[in-house]
Amino acid sequence: MINIKIGKKMKEKEVEKIAYSLSEREKEILKHVVKEEPLNKIVQLTNLDETTIKKAMLFLENKKIIKIKYKPIEIVDLDKNGIVYLKNGLPERILVNILMEKEETSLSEIKELNKQEINAAIGELKKLDLVEIEEGKIKIKNKKEAIKKFPQEKFLEELPKEKDKLSKEETQIMEGLLKRKDILKIDKKTEIDYEVLPIALEVYKYLSHIKQPLIETLTPEILKSKSWKKRKFKYYDVKSKVPKVYYGKRHFYLYFLDRVREKLLQYGFKEMENGLIVNEFWNFDALFQPQHHMAREWSDTYYIKADIFIDIPKDVLDRVKKIHEEKWKYHWSEEKARNLILRPQGTVLSALTLYKNSKRIGEFLKNAKEKTVFEKYFSIARVFRPDVIDASHLTEFNQLEGIIIGYNLSFSNLLAWLEQLTKEISNAKEVIFKPDYFPFTEPSVEISIKQNNKILEVGGAGIFREEVVKPLLGEYYKEGLIVLAWGLGIDRLVLTKYNLSDIRLLFTKNLQFLRDIKI
């Protein structure tokens, strides 16, 4: 008993909910739907076009009042000859008209019809027993009958018709006409039919309880006139789909880089900044890469020619020249050092930072007695290499670069920092260190991460060679200065983070991709 009662209440609630969710149009359609009027009748009764009604019916279906059924149907309609015959008469009619005037005629005299049409016309008229042929001449047998409308003519006039609804006689006529050229065609269509669900009538009845029209859109007028107090609101279908909108959005990759910056700031790193165009001096010579080093060839670095001046102060130039000639034993060329390039590595920023801060570093070293950090610097540097672009290579990309300047820092200190930083940025559980080679660091480390049982190389690090640090600092250099340096291929980490497999996506021109990717 109790259950039934609750069930009844729930149903009432349901009816009410649906009634309040109906728009004026849906209500209008519902009026006809409860009478189970066919769609074409509703069109006539409402004076609305079919699409509008169908749309409203879909909404009624969403509200579980009706169930729409889609039925494939075949429609018999006029084809191109059929249209002409309907207007000018079927060939048999034209033939009858000729015979009415001439009593009899030979086949070759008929100019109004082609041979095919004549044959068809004679065939049809013979079937109706209206003509006879004797010695090549056609003669009408029954004039009175011949004037009457043929069943074919009647059939054509009544088209289009649904194939399944044709009578037995009509089907025979149709089959006959289908054999003739282009008189009829059969179109396949889907017809909408619907089933009225039991609740529909209750909803319809309930509508009479709603005296005032429901509020569709809440307007300032309704609020000012306080009419909302007397009226009820139409219920919205909160589950219905809405059109997508696209607002402003950060670029996922640049956003990621910004978050990495944030992390480094938290660790007390200061951001380094310098131009994209540098000369070979700051990028290679100051980093102890000999002028014959392979990275300094056209295949590895972008060279440019422009009227741009980049200063190399005499003191540092002399010191760098001296160390190259002493250690690498070759004739160092200032001309080569002045070549302009697009920076191929972020480490150039570290070299410039050391030089620019040499005096301050000198003061720090003067007072340093035990293990201390002086300053930490980082940069997310846009760098350029003439590599052919594919899924894992870009010609323009970013490197996360950093240095920790201090006194008597150890190799363990470097590894500790690298492990912490790499884990934090990549979310990897395991960081692997291996010996590596870089021209400007000794010792050098290769940094890899282990993720999903795959090992991915993500960067390199080391302690700057004395051959790098000494010429940059000159008189301010003191034994015990240690510069820990590291670089991470940040782009690879972005790919892992966003689960992408093609590095070109970081610079994609596909706006839809950018609109859809999570930040």
Add this chain to the structure above:
Amino acid sequence: MPTLTFNFREVERYLGLKIEKNLHVFEKLKIEVDIDKKNNQVRFEFKDVNRPELFIVEILAKEIKAMLGKKIKDRGKIKTSEFFIEVDKKLKYIRPYILAFYVKNVKINEEFLSYLIQIQEILAENYGRKRKIASIGLYDFDKVKWPIRYIAADPEAYKFVPLGMHESLTLRQILKKHEKGIKYAYILEGFKKYPLLIDSSKNILSFPPIINSDYSGKVTTETKNIIVEITGINEVFVNHIFTILSSLFLARGYDVYVVGIKKKKVNYYKGEEKVKEVDLRKINNIFGFEVSKKMIENLASKFLAKVSFKKDKAIFVYPSYRYDIMSERDVIEDLLIAYGYDNFKPSFDYLEYSQKGYLSKKHTIYRKIASLMNSFAEEVNTGILTGKEVLVNAKVDKGISVLNPISKNYDCLRSFIFPNLLDLLSYNKNVQMPIKLFEIGEVIKENKNVESGAESLHLAYLACSHNITFTNAKQDLEFLFRNLGINFELEEYQHNSFIEGRVAKIMVDKNYVGFIGEIRPSVLEAFHIFYPVVVFEIDLNFLLNEE
């Protein structure tokens, strides 16, 4: 990075170990191993470009064994010889350095011969920088009459039959006709005389670094006694290659006879061991703990170095081929590697020192502008390297060209950003409108007055929909400047990219900072865009000075 491919089973047999079980040893020598068992091949990638000696299997075997605590002794000995090479002083600026040795009764089978050629090739091509810095020649000792003369020769005065040809050519003809001559002619560009090795019977040995002669410069399986010669423009490289190649023969049990080099008097290159003194405090500081002398000895032995101690210094003696040992730090790295990177416990003892980090001015501004712009526009990221075509289509100055581009899509530096935005738009024909984009980034213009080049930070904005107008762009611009607290004015302007009468200069404090306008149909057509587009672009440098 240089790579060499070997027969897998043969290398394992020679090294006397299973490579897969000893990958950690290869790691310590900075060699990446790639095994292809199916094809019975192993590929070594050498990361340390200053240790070409590791290309030689004989040396590699020694180094690996040492790392595993075993020692291999050379069976051959270094000896001086009665023969010498006379060097012409005029070579000083052309290719001054030469060293040579010879070995006797060498068993040369096909395999050894092809190995020698492979080694010669990679040393000269890779380490010798395409033969420019150093190159190698092998000769049939029995066809040479000593002494050999190394001379600066007139390109027309000498003729010989080069390897791989049948006719006799002058040196100049070789550079034009011979395959190697064409390939390496660049090395001798600008010189009036060319290096030439000629013996006492006036037979030419070779035209270094281009090609050997067909007569004495041809080594085959029939050759018994071989001369190995290295010429170059850098003494270190020449010496280094000498030690590498001589080590190869010494390890195989051949005595190496060093040929004298006569400039004024005859000198013999001895290939001395490499000695380096290291301050013990430096070792301790970098290790982060005190390393005992016994441990130092043990670690050094893994890199074939002998150690002795003198007060607070350790003196390390390395094999002669260790040219990469330039300073104390190089020795310390060897010790760290021998100790094992895995064995270091990460130590944060220094990170307690806390400091305040800060952003560069550029990124401070970037963040502020980006946060305002992305309240109504989508951020995009196009490159600084761009195609000239894009700039030309947008009717702006073409940027600075790259001298060695990889493709015409990346052959210059952008001078403005909005052409890239138009380019991006042209790839998005079926994307739902309206589209509002922005990008903040560097552009490059030739301008001597700016230190560190001609870079400035720009903001570019682009909006497109079927009914977008100048007004929309101006509204968005006003929104931006209002929130930055900056007053601006628009002044009439002419610009090739924009419709006349629908473009303006953006002025702040009477200074030009950018422009705003509606893109000309001819420009839209060039990008195959069939909707109206409005744009503004601002040079943000005026904000840099304000922050």
